[in-house]
Amino acid sequence: MTDHNSGRNLPAFRTCCISQGIVPVFGMEITSAEEAHVVGLFGDLDAALNMGEYVESRLPTIEGDTSLFGDQVYVDENDFILGEAEKALFAATDLTIEDIVNEVHQRGGIVFPAHIDRPMFSIVMQLGFLPDLPYDAVECVNPNCGIDTLNLPVITNSDAHYPDDIGKRPTCYRMAENSWKGLKTALTEMRHRNE
Numbered sequence: 001m002t003d004h005n006s007g008r009n010l011p012a013f014r015t016c017c018i019s020q021g022i023v024p025v026f027g028m029e030i031t032s033a034e035e036a037h038v039v040g041l042f043g044d045l046d047a048a049l050n051m052g053e054y055v056e057s058r059l060p061t062i063e064g065d066t067s068l069f070g071d072q073v074y075v076d077e078n079d080f081i082l083g084e085a086e087k088a089l090f091a092a093t094d095l096t097i098e099d100i101v102n103e104v105h106q107r108g109g110i111v112f113p114a115h116i117d118r119p120m121f122s123i124v125m126q127l128g129f130l131p132d133l134p135y136d137a138v139e140c141v142n143p144n145c146g147i148d149t150l151n152l153p154v155i156t157n158s159d160a161h162y163p164d165d166i167g168k169r170p171t172c173y174r175m176a177e178n179s180w181k182g183l184k185t186a187l188t189e190m191r192h193r194n195e
Helices: 012-020 045-057 097-104 124-126 182-192
Strands: 001-003 026-031 039-041 072-074 081-084 109-112
Touching: 012 026, 012 045, 026 045, 039 045, 039 097, 081 124, 097 109, 109 182
Parallel strands: 001 026
Antiparallel strands: 026 039, 039 109, 072 081
16 A cells, blocks of 8 residues: 555554455655655565655645645544644655665665656656666556666556555566565566566
8 A cells, every 4th residue: 555655554554454364565655856756665564654754754844735635644444533644745755766766775665666657747757768776666557658667577556546446457466475575576576577
């Protein structure tokens, strides 16, 4: 699960996953200083929460406007509202794409540029190309997008902003084990097949 520029809902997500026998993958969709979306995923809740706090600290001090962007609440596993983020989570951080890649990797995470073939908030739209950085994969809306993906694994995700959109563009991974390690290994193997 990924929220924009925040990890505040991840503890509730973890509780819900464990209660259903699902291995949780914790993440966030971070808006870079270039106004491009970059996804960081983590197998460890503490690492994800640490990244979330860091990302929120790098947002400008702009209050969220609920009339334009909705509530920015975080909840417990029963949807009880615990609080609301004060900064506008839709804003761009002051972290460059390279900063985000490095910070996610330092915390043991997986990082990839989001929806690189979209006309808004994609690295390719913002910069005109995909910078050669140590991403673990690239995300495309259309897997045959025609963009140079640097021989990285191309994945698709729902990028759901509404419940009905969840799971609309899944990626199937061949994993030896249903775990965070299994996901990381599957991405590594996908990359070797692309090379």
